[in-house]
Amino acid sequence: MNIRRATAAVALAGATALALTLTGCSGTSASAKDGKLDVVASFYPLEYATEQIGGAHVHVTDLTPPGTEPHDLELAPRQVAAVHSADLVVYLKGLQPTVDQAVAQGGPAHTAEVTSYAPLEDHGTEVDGAAENHARTADGRAGDPHVWLDPERYAKIARGIGDQLAKADPAHAADYRAGADRFTARLGALDKEFRTGLTGCRAKTFVTSHAAFGYLAESYGLDQIAINGVDPESEPTPARMTEIQDQAREHGVTTVFFESLVSPKLARTIAGDLHLKTAVLDPLEGVKDPAKDDYFSVMRRNLANLRTALGCSR
Known part of the structure; x- marks a missing residue:
């Protein structure tokens, strides 16, 4: 545990x-x-x-x-x-x-x-099967x-x-x-x-530090590659890190996303190894300053960052 x-x-x-x-x-x-x-x-x-x-x-x-x-x-x-x-x-x-x-x-x-x-749905985004304490789908699988x-x-x-x-x-x-x-x-x-903004993009695959964006990816026809699992404290194995790097190269990923509430170390390591950019994709589990930001402002910032990373033209 x-x-x-x-x-x-x-x-x-x-x-x-x-x-x-x-x-x-x-x-x-x-x-x-x-x-x-x-x-x-x-x-x-x-x-x-x-x-x-x-x-x-x-x-x-x-x-x-x-x-x-x-x-x-x-x-x-x-x-x-x-x-x-x-x-x-x-x-x-x-x-x-x-x-x-x-x-x-x-x-x-x-x-x-x-x-x-x-x-909840199972998006298959656990790292090394670490799902002991996670939310569950209706049939008992680890849920996102x-x-x-x-x-x-x-x-x-x-x-x-x-x-x-x-x-x-x-x-x-x-x-x-x-x-x-x-x-x-x-x-x-x-x-x-989101549907309009994520239409006509050069790419559809993004790399993120935390497997939080499965529903967003599913809804808008994108593919998420996650460094950590649903639990942001989970740690990928060296083999998983190599797999992520291979997938990033294969899909022409330009940006590795990290978030504001957890350490960006792994995301920056992968981005540095592959000479990629980094940016924030916020899972909105918390807002640092609710007086300045809310759900809608953060989601629109997520959309803008995704559009840049995916090469969306509209």
Whole structure:
């Protein structure tokens, strides 16, 4: 087991015990304080969608701090207590095991588990079969959890979140459904931008440091070559590094992409060996500065970087 995940599992046991005490003496929830629905989201894409759909009716707490890689989140006792007492918890089962355990142990009033709205697929992007703690497909295979990077799948998640907000707060159900309509319309427009922008490209293969872009590649007719697996902490073998270099040469790759929340060392090593450029392709698991960037601005930056790397003419 990944050492950080093992540590997180041990920490959760103590955090849960303390959280039960905190829940019992923490006073009223946010919903009781200010009339807003108290929602806990496990990481940025789910927080963002919930805020956009819920608007003024919701108070959303993100368990994963800005700029933090979410895969190995460790919950503090007050975060566990927040999960237990929330009106609604929005999470992706299998991505953050401590969140799954807190939900199972605490029994929040309502949950929106987003793989029930956008089922996971196996994109075959694990490194050395390291899938012990990963999210799973419906038939138990290791699944790629990065569904939000496909705007169409993200829209399905948004609809599901809107439905659960309406169930948790029926008095504002019409507003939540209207919020979901507005948000999914924006995602539909973004999807059209990607389809148009990634048409007529010289190449369709890209190399990335983290196997996060399988859904995006599938949706827009691209091929992803990943250095690391779905878990960005996984490490490729020397044989895998050689294979990546051979594939990059074969497909005329010009750019090796890395991301902002994990080390770019391997990506830069491969790019240096092959005399290629490097650029950022952001998996949007977290945003360093939400005041400056959001899902749409980062996705449009991803599109611009892909167009440059793939030689797209339109």
